[in-house]
């Protein structure tokens with residue numbers, strides 16, 4: 088017997104209609120580039136609008152794009168920073184039945200062209216600050232018929248098919264009747280960063296977008312409601328800014344966008360001036376903010392951030408030392424979340440479980456893990472033979488995931504080996520190595536490709552990095568595998584010290600030794616001025632490995648003690 092409930096399709100226009108009809112007065116604030124100072128640095132200008140205006144312009148954008156002859160499923164790319172205009176595209180493009188393709192602006196121009204061609208984008212929305220790239224993009228991307236420039240340019244760009252976005256939106260008729268959409272139709276797409284092989288396209292459906300927004304907002308998730316003011320520092324080209332533009336719109340939260348201004352001082356000022364309650368970004372952003380908050384406090388002029396309830400951190404592991412530093416020095420709470428492009432991205436969030444004292448060491452240990460699943464997401468662990476492993480908090484295995492906002496394949500059917508059946512159900516292999524404990528807390532140990540395999544055993548580079556980053560003289564640390572004739576691979580710590588400070592290998596090892604078996608401890612430490620960071624704010628371990636793979640124990644800061652395997 089079937090139930091009798093309506094089969095209403097879960098689609099993005101329902102979100103657009105909510106901001107238009109219920110939250111029209113709620114604000115959207117964006118830092119735009121007003122010009123350049125003498126050093127060539129961008130000067131900010133604060134732009135204010137409302138959800139009502141965003142909805143009107145999103146519907147005009149939708150109408151205008153269909154007026155260009157685009158039809159259902161056509162791709163509209165963005166090369167844009169976080170701002171109200173990008174938000175209009177988030178809502179307007181899928182509401183027209185088109186697919187919003189957000190492209191990472193930090194990629195190499197050749198990779199950008201490769202991705203635009205692979206997705207066969209017909210229209211590109213490009214930020215004015217990147218307008219210089221337009222001729223090269225046009226030449227490299229034959230599918231691209233129209234380019235709309237977001238924000239004013241000093242002169243009009245005299246190329247066929249290139250026009251000003253604001254004028255286009257103003258002159259277009261608003262779409263008032265949305266096309267019939269199936270909730271399984273494509274709404275948006277993102278490419279993985281291609282750390283292994285070419286980037287792969289992940290295509291989100293309307294349904295997955297709506298369900299992800301519904302599931303990420305509740306209290307034990309990101310905790311977003313109408314009374315909130317949310318500043319997503321995470322770029323809108325990186326997994327839809329973790330879905331926050333949609334989640335905030337669905338629940339009516341005010342949105343604040345920092346554009347190109349993501350340094351510690353700009354972020355702290357914006358958090359204070361706009362009374363932000365929730366913000367989100369990768370650990371490197373929060374390290375910049377922490378340094379700025381410390382500086383201001385020491386100068387006797389602390390920022391006033393009383394309403395800031397949570398800083399969401401994800402993208403790579405948040406060191407426990409950082410979580411503690413924010414809490415103890417500034418009374419600010421970091422919530423760690425985990426996910427990937429293939430999971431929309433929210434998979435887990437790491438709150439303190441019921442019954443555990445939030446100020447206890449146990450609470451901090453749990454918050455430094457990646458946390459428990461949000462509803463409807465399932466996780467499991469497999470060994471190399473595909474057998475399920477115990478959830479005992481100790482056994483490491485390949486992390487697999489399934490759920491209604493997890494990819495079931497890549498665009499054009501690539502990378503099929505990541506998707507597989509287990510006991511008749513579809514799963515996705517995350518490529519992460521993790522543990523799961525009895526309460527469901529997931530703890531990432533490594534990306535499979537970054538794991539250090541020493542004498543047939545696994546060493547977690549993430550655990551070592553987090554422990555080393557708790558040392559007061561350490562700014563950033565990456566632990567990588569170096570080749571070893573006896574053990575195959577051994578850990579090498581690459582460390583950037585804090586300005587004006589230094590540290591020796593022996594000091595670091597004695598600092599972390601109480602927490603690890605002896606054979607886990609790095610054999611050597613390299614001090615360096617900088618560690619390469621990639622387009623999504625993560626350490627480029629592949630570059631470091633290329634540089635230091637055959638690092639010889641006679642160089643630099645070294646203790647080449649043979650690992651003791653007895654523990």
Ligand code: ADP
Pocket residue numbers: 279280281282400401402403404405423424425426427428429457517518519531533534623625
């Ligand atoms: P990529 O890093 O391959 O570009 P994503 O941006 O989709 O792809 O990142 C997904 C990966 O980032 C995850 O598989 C995981 O390894 C890592 N990651 C994300 N959040 C966290 C976190 N909170 N802690 C540790 N690792 C994380």
